[in-house]
Amino acid sequence: MVSASSPLLRGISSDDVTAIAEGRITDPFAVFGPRHRGRAGLLVAFDPHAVSMEAITPSGPVPLAPQGHGVFAGDLGRRRKYRLAASDGTRRWEYDDAYRFGPVLGDLDLHLIAEGTHRRLWQALGAHSMNHEETPGVHVAVWAPNARRVSVVGGFNGWDGRRHPMRRRGAGVWEIFLPGLQPGEAYKYEIAPPEGAPFLKADPLARLTELPPATASRIPDPGHRPWGDDAWMQTRAARNNRDAPISIYEVHLGSWRHRDGRALTYREAAVELVDYVHDMGFTHLELMPIAEYPFGGSWGYQPTGMYAPTSRYGSPDDFRALVEAAHAKGLGVLMDWVPAHFPNDAHGVAHFDGTALYEHADPREGFHPDWNTHIYNLGRNEVRNFLTANALYWLEDFHLDGLRVDAVASMLYRDYSRGPGAWIPNKDGGRENYESIAFLREMNTLAYGEAPPGLMTVAEESTAWPGVTQPAHLGGLGFGFKWNMGWMNDTLRFVEHDPIHRRHHHDLMTFGLVYGFSENYVLPISHDEVVHGKGSMLEKMPGDPAAKLANLRAYYGFMWGHPGKKLLFMGCEFGQGHEWNHDQALDWGVLGIEGHAGLQRLVRDLNTLYRAEPALHARDADPGGFTWIDREARAESLFSWLRLGHDGQPPVAIIANFTPVERRWRLGLPRPGRWREALNTDAGLYDGGNRGNLGAVLADGPATAGQPHSAEITLPPLSTLFLIPEES
Incomplete structure (x- = not known):
């Protein structure tokens, strides 16, 4: 070995050798390769496992002299093509030298x-x-x-x-x-x-x-198999707009169903999950975050690999197969997307190059107290680009039909979950986060403008921020839809009360219509409502087991009849008994208990009716598509309204009874004649009491509740009815 103090061979200095050995080379293409320190033909290579090395050229081998510490040097002359051959004394290996290649990026x-x-x-x-x-x-x-x-x-x-x-x-x-x-x-x-x-x-x-x-x-595979969903991609715009029936089944893939004690793979889900969601009549499948995440207990909401589908369930191509299978069944696929925060795991982007690079340096801007996570510095061009391009990546490379953007409210307000002195005002002294607002507008503009047409973006935004679903060029945030968190909170508070007390909370069920057309809303019963001690949807309902099921059936009828697209978390459709646990599969066994399979059939039929009747979906975001019949029957905890489609489309009358008392009720209706009972949540098919109106009612009575006609109807206890006029 040559000592560090002696002159070294072929023009490489002892300082360079020491720097190589200690990993201190900061300009490697000036040191390694065939032009050491600019001297053409002077080749320097490093392999700490080699005791000898030579360059193999078309005109023969060129020996490289050892310089110590695994460094070798030699003169190539005018030769430009070569491979390195090294030996440790017992074995020999050849390889191309990374330092003979020029840059790739332009x-x-x-x-x-x-x-x-x-x-x-x-x-x-x-x-x-x-x-x-x-x-x-x-x-x-x-x-x-x-x-x-x-x-x-x-x-x-x-x-x-x-x-x-x-x-x-x-x-x-x-x-x-x-x-x-x-x-x-x-x-x-x-x-x-x-x-x-x-x-x-x-x-x-x-x-x-x-x-x-x-x-x-x-290292990913260089390409993926060609897509086979052209028919879906060309027609999906009609399925994803605000006039379309949109009923979303929200899924945590790791706990929907297990096989042999493990979660389904993407390809298994492409059969079992897709077939189930299709059979249940939903129009869309929404997957909780798929981007790679280290901690299973975060459910994916603390991602570290924003560009990688989690390997828990297979490869990126396997995930594409799941999306393609859904499209083949006529189902759109949404994914939860998390640009609001990221975890501080050592391998992630936190303090990525030793500085606050992706995150804000000041914790008053760059740290989420609620989730113990970092906040992206969206005022930095490169960070904003990292996320806007990421949105396009999922929409383009995986043919996703939309992104549901998580925790938007936390992005919009600088003082979100922060007390006095724990946040930094904007340049105008306010609480609005201008950088996040600009980012969300840019993301939506790019998604709708650059990704394949016909997609949707959905905001989980829990405040009254104006214009969430207004176009960005008109001053809005540019989302296609917004979760209606107010509706969800109010109606669940109402239905959790014992029926005898519901008369005192009547407005909780009607207040949502005060603002119900200010945005393009999705009505969400999501995973957030069935975790952290909140209990399952069934557990929220008062009464004995039969009453709980009846309450839940009536509530789902109210939800499907209410303006707004629908979202239901997995397990809620059959009355999962306990709250969701991400480590366990859903309790499919309850379908063997009376009432649960009936609830499941009800959700399937609600979806079928919702898709079939334009009045129930075509004007979800149009105030002209809704009118109350009677919203003031407080003593009876009764609500009745009309859903109206476009010209020539029959109306649908919905009436919900949230007391355990059967009633005879005169219901105002806009047309005379027979109205068929299209759905009754108390039907025997749904394991209800099978009380109702023998399939139809006759609107032959006087004007009532502002409507020119009326019918005397039977209202089963804890039930919702859908009535549709028959063709004359």
Whole structure:
């Protein structure tokens, strides 16, 4: 071995050798490869496992002299094509030298990244198999502007950050082409921060990951099988707009159903889940977050791999197969998307290059007290671009039909869940978060403008922020729909009361219509209502088991008859007995208990009726599509209203009785003649008392409740009825 103080061979300095051995090379393409320190033909290579090395060229081998610590050097002369051959004394290996290859990213990519406008960021950053300079391999690029050094590490180089330090480019981007690297290889970045020791990070743009609890990124396959859902994609706009019937089944894939003690894979769900959702009459399937996440107890709402479908259930292609199978059955697929916050796991983007890069430095802006997570710095071009491109990625690469954006309220207000002195006002001294508002508008504009047409975005926004579903160019946030959290809270409070007390809380059921057409609303009974001690939907209902089921049937009838698209969390459709547990499969066994299968049949029939009758969906966001018949029957806890379609479409009358008392009631109706009882939640088919009107009522009575005609009807206890006029 040559001593550090002696002159070294072939023009490489002892300082360079020491820096290589200690992992301090910050400009590797000036040190390694065939142009050491600009001297053409002087080849320097490093392999700590080699005792000898040579360059194999078309004109013969060129020996490389050992410089100590695994560093080798030699003069290639004018030769430009070569491979390295190394030996440890017992075995020999050959490989292409990563440092003979030029950069991959062009100036336009770097300009767009710096500007925060790279619409297809996932095609520039991350890991991509490709042929570069006639050689197969993998190009890897990452944004880490404040790092002293960034290296790619993995099993292919012994997880040694000295082996493949990356080339620093403009815009804070580092890149390298790794010849010979294969799909499936695990990798991370070793990052040397501005100060302190290097650490490992997963790739923020990884499109494939190891199975948790392992945290490395993996090289994805270079392509995926062609899509077979052209018919769906060409016609889905008619299924996703505000005039369409939209009934959403919300699913946590890990706990919907288990097989052999484990969750279903994506491909198993493509059969079992898709068939079930289709059979139940839902129009859309909404998956709780699929982006990779380390902690199962977060249900996916603390993601670290924003560009990677979780490997818990299979590969990205397996997830595509699930989406395609849903489309083949006429089902849209939505995914919960989380741009509001991210966890502080060591392998994630928190403090990514040793600085507050993706997050705000000041915890008054950059830390969520509710979730113990970081907040994205949306005022930074590159961070905003990371998320807007991510939205496009899921919509384009996986043909998703929409994104439900989580925790929007927490993004809109700087003082969200913060007391005095714990937040920073905006530049005008207010609480509105201008950067988040701009981001949400940009995300929605790009999603609707750049992704395949016909999609939807949905906001989980729990305040009265105006214009959530107004177009961005008109000053709104640009979402297609908004969850109606107020309706959900009010109506659940009402129905949880014992029927004898409901007369005192009557307005909880009617108040939602005061603002019910100010946005394009979805009525959500989501996972949030059946966890954290809230009990299942069935447990919320008062009374004995039979009364609980009757209450729940009546409530679902009220919900499906109410203006707004529908969302129901898995298990709620058959009356899961206990609150949801993400570690366990749903309690499908309750379907063998009287009443539960009937509740399931009711939800199926509600979906069928909802889709079949335009009056129940076509004017969900139009005040002209709704009118009360009687909203003031407080003593009886009774509500009746009309749903109206467009010209030529028959109206639907809905009447709900939330007391355990059977009533004879004169119901005002807009037309004379027979009105068929299209659905009665007390029917024997649903394991109810089978009381009602023998299939129809006759509107032959006087004007009542502002309607020109009326019918005397029987209202079963704890029930909702749907009446539709028969053709004359």
